[in-house]
Amino acid sequence: MPRPSDVQSRPIIAFANVSKVYPSRKESAQVVALDDIFLEVPEGAIVGVIGKSGAGKSTLIRLINGLERPSSGHVLVNGTDVTGLDERGLRQARRSIGMIFQHFNLLSSRTAFENIALPLEIAGVAKSEIAGVVEPLLAMVGLSDKRDRYPAELSGGQKQRVGIARALATRPKVLLSDEATSALDPETTDQILSLLKTINAELKLTIVFITHEMSVVKKLADRVAVLESGRIVEQGTTYEIFAHPCHETTRRFVGSVTGGNVPEWLAAKLRPQRRDGDSAVLHVAFVGGGADQPVLSRLARTLGVDVNILHGQVETIADHPFGSLFISVSAEPETLRGIIAELRAGQNSVEHLGYVS
Amino acid sequence: MSPEILQLVVWSTVDTMVMVGVSSLFGTLLGLPLGIFLATSRANELFPAPAANRILGLIVNATRSTPFIILVVAIVPLTRLIAGTSIGTRAAVVPLTIAAIPFIARVIEAAIREVDQGLVEAARAFGASPLQIVQKVLLPEAMPAVTLALTLTVVSLLGYSAMVGAVGGGGLGDLGIRYGYQRFMPEVMATVVLVLIALVQGVQTLGEAIARWLDKRTRN
Numbered sequence: 118m119p120r121p122s123d124v125q126s127r128p129i130i131a132f133a134n135v136s137k138v139y140p141s142r143k144e145s146a147q148v149v150a151l152d153d154i155f156l157e158v159p160e161g162a163i164v165g166v167i168g169k170s171g172a173g174k175s176t177l178i179r180l181i182n183g184l185e186r187p188s189s190g191h192v193l194v195n196g197t198d199v200t201g202l203d204e205r206g207l208r209q210a211r212r213s214i215g216m217i218f219q220h221f222n223l224l225s226s227r228t229a230f231e232n233i234a235l236p237l238e239i240a241g242v243a244k245s246e247i248a249g250v251v252e253p254l255l256a257m258v259g260l261s262d263k264r265d266r267y268p269a270e271l272s273g274g275q276k277q278r279v280g281i282a283r284a285l286a287t288r289p290k291v292l293l294s295d296e297a298t299s300a301l302d303p304e305t306t307d308q309i310l311s312l313l314k315t316i317n318a319e320l321k322l323t324i325v326f327i328t329h330e331m332s333v334v335k336k337l338a339d340r341v342a343v344l345e346s347g348r349i350v351e352q353g354t355t356y357e358i359f360a361h362p363c364h365e366t367t368r369r370f371v372g373s374v375t376g377g378n379v380p381e382w383l384a385a386k387l388r389p390q391r392r393d394g395d396s397a398v399l400h401v402a403f404v405g406g407g408a409d410q411p412v413l414s415r416l417a418r419t420l421g422v423d424v425n426i427l428h429g430q431v432e433t434i435a436d437h438p439f440g441s442l443f444i445s446v447s448a449e450p451e452t453l454r455g456i457i458a459e460l461r462a463g464q465n466s467v468e469h470l471g472y473v474s
Numbered sequence: 475m476s477p478e479i480l481q482l483v484v485w486s487t488v489d490t491m492v493m494v495g496v497s498s499l500f501g502t503l504l505g506l507p508l509g510i511f512l513a514t515s516r517a518n519e520l521f522p523a524p525a526a527n528r529i530l531g532l533i534v535n536a537t538r539s540t541p542f543i544i545l546v547v548a549i550v551p552l553t554r555l556i557a558g559t560s561i562g563t564r565a566a567v568v569p570l571t572i573a574a575i576p577f578i579a580r581v582i583e584a585a586i587r588e589v590d591q592g593l594v595e596a597a598r599a600f601g602a603s604p605l606q607i608v609q610k611v612l613l614p615e616a617m618p619a620v621t622l623a624l625t626l627t628v629v630s631l632l633g634y635s636a637m638v639g640a641v642g643g644g645g646l647g648d649l650g651i652r653y654g655y656q657r658f659m660p661e662v663m664a665t666v667v668l669v670l671i672a673l674v675q676g677v678q679t680l681g682e683a684i685a686r687w688l689d690k691r692t693r694n
Contacts, residue, residue: 182599211601222596225691226614236600238610267690287600 128157128193129291129323130181135190137176137347150176152347154190158340163317163324165334165355167370168344174327177344178293181325182214183207195290212240215284219296221276223268229279230255230264236286254282258312274305281312285320292316294326298333310336331370335359335434343367356435360404376430376441377402379470383427383443387471395472396445397453398427402466403440413444416459422447445473475661482649483665489563489644490673494631496567501574501631502624508534508575509582510608520594520604534576542634545569546641553641566635566643574631581623585616618689625681629674636670646670 137151150173158164168174179185180192183199191200199210223232233251242250255261258278268276277297284292294313298306314337317324328334334341334355342352343366350364362371372378377400379387387398401412413424428443446456453469460467475483508530514520515527540548546569553568554560589612597611613620636647646666654663 184595184598208601208603211599214599216596216599218592218596220592222590222592224593224611224615226617226688235597235610239597239600239602239606269691283600293599 127160129160129195130156130158130325131191131193132156132177132180133191133193135180135187135192137173137180137185138188149347151180151187154349156342156349156352158323158325160323161317161321162339163314163326163337164340164342165338166325166327166342166344167329167331167334168327169329172344173347174329174344175295178295178325178327181291181293182211182216212236212287213289214291214293215287215289216293216295217277217280217284217297219299221268221273221280221300223276223279223283225268228265228267229260229271232268232279233283233286236283240287250286251282254285257285257316258282272305273301274308277301277305277309278312281309281316285316285322289322291323291325294324296328297326299328299330306333307336313337331374334370335374335432339435343370354435356437359434359439360437372441374434375402375432375439376428379443380428383473386473388473389471391448391472392474395448395474396425397448398443398445398470398473399457399460400468400470401440401442401444401460402468403431403438403442404465412460412462412465413442416456420452420455420459422452422456443470448472475665479653479659479662482653483646483662483669486644486646486649486666487669487673489648490632490635490646493563493566493570493635493638493643493645494628497570497574497631497635498624498628500567500571501578501627504571505575505578506582508579510586510612512579512583513586513612514604514608520607534579537572537576538580542569542573543637545573546638550641561642563638563644565641566638566645569641570631570634570638573634574627577630578624578627581626582616582620585619585623586612588619589615618685618691621681621685621688625678625685628677628681632670632673632677 132154135151135154136149139148139150141147154177166174166177176185180187181194181199183202187200191198193199194210195213197210199207202210224235227235230251233254234247237247237250252261255264258281260275260278260282263271263275268279271279280297292313297313298309301309310333313324316322324337326333326337338355340353341355341358342349343358343364344350345364345366351358351362351367358367359371359375362368369378379400383398391397403412416422416424423446425445426442427445429441431438431440433439447453457467457469511521512527512530512534515523517524537545549569549572550560552572553565556568557565559565593611593615594607597607602610635643635645636650638645639648639651646669650663650666653659654666
């Protein structure tokens, strides 16, 4: 499968100079939700926007289907400038943009079937044709046997499957996902994410999702944009972002998945100044190619030093192995320099965190 | 109790049911759209018309704060215009309906405002027009609460209907005052009270049963 970064397809969604300010009577109370956003989503890609709560991700995703209007700038979807559309035009445009929600937003008074039929009724599809669209969708999300169940009778994962089927009912080109797995347990989250991947591959559907969890980005996204205080501080392919996070916020997000964040028990013991008999603590991040090199055993063999592993983790992200190790080694300045030089082979990055006794 | 008195009780019960039934029906026909409008017309809502919302809200409040017995007397000319007469059971329907409209409007407004805003957002995201949102989302989702609200209205109207005897409207309240109180027939008074209790119980039980049947939120 080609990576979206290699594909020079035209973007299906493009943000240009987009800002959103929530006005207030008092100048000082104005809220700048989004500040000069540039973002392109290639057709058929899965793009994740990650940020903490209040970073502006909700606003950003709602600009795509016009649930929010930008204060300035333009949002192009499938060649149409949605910022220039009136309500009627927007309603038409929204039928080619599906959306799923954190709290599912299913009608409690309608069965699974009737919920999926809702967008079709709204679009004025004839009653006789509705079943022909809804039944295959129920089958695709694996809920044919729950056809006549009400949302209250379904589990969280099943509700989100109904939500996904409903979003696909009008055969949209784009699917927007607003924290779709944030209310689900980890196992159900994985099932929903793999369903989204399948849909992306089989229907060639472009997916834009927002999340505050890097693990979701890791499992789902081809490309990532990191949002902080209304600005995109970093964007790129998932691999690039994980391999070379530049911004502090990105590093923290990446660290939460790759194990690059210093564990608390270790942080409590670390001290900046060396005392007699201390060991030095190093953080080694193995990226891509570096992860399959036997660096630690080589260290022991060539320099004759003992390596004590304090904490470690290896993950596969975008088909590349990512390793993260916290080790303690002899703190003699001479030896330490040698150790660090040896570890820096390949793409590994080494950080000297401090000392422990 | 003599057969004549018993027959009076039966006819009064029918009168009460007709007055309450007809005024509930017209009250709902007029109060429902008003309630929907009140629930959707503030700034940034589906049909933004904040000025109209405020004015109608004021009228609704004014009507609701007028004591029913005063309302009955105050609108006599209107009653005569609509019913052709200002006395009797037919005339009594007019003030009962006028009192029911703002009451129904407010309880329906409350029921609609209870609907999760996330559902409205979802419907907008699928390209629904404001009218479609009312028709396909707000009303069906508010139905259980609307049913309970209408039950409450009917029970209140049963109470109001006892006062229309003052303008020659019939019904159980009138019977209780004229025979039970003024002619000092405690058995008539007791019967009237018992029939009213039975009516209220019946309406409440029926309303709750319908609301439960409509409510699909708690099925496990």
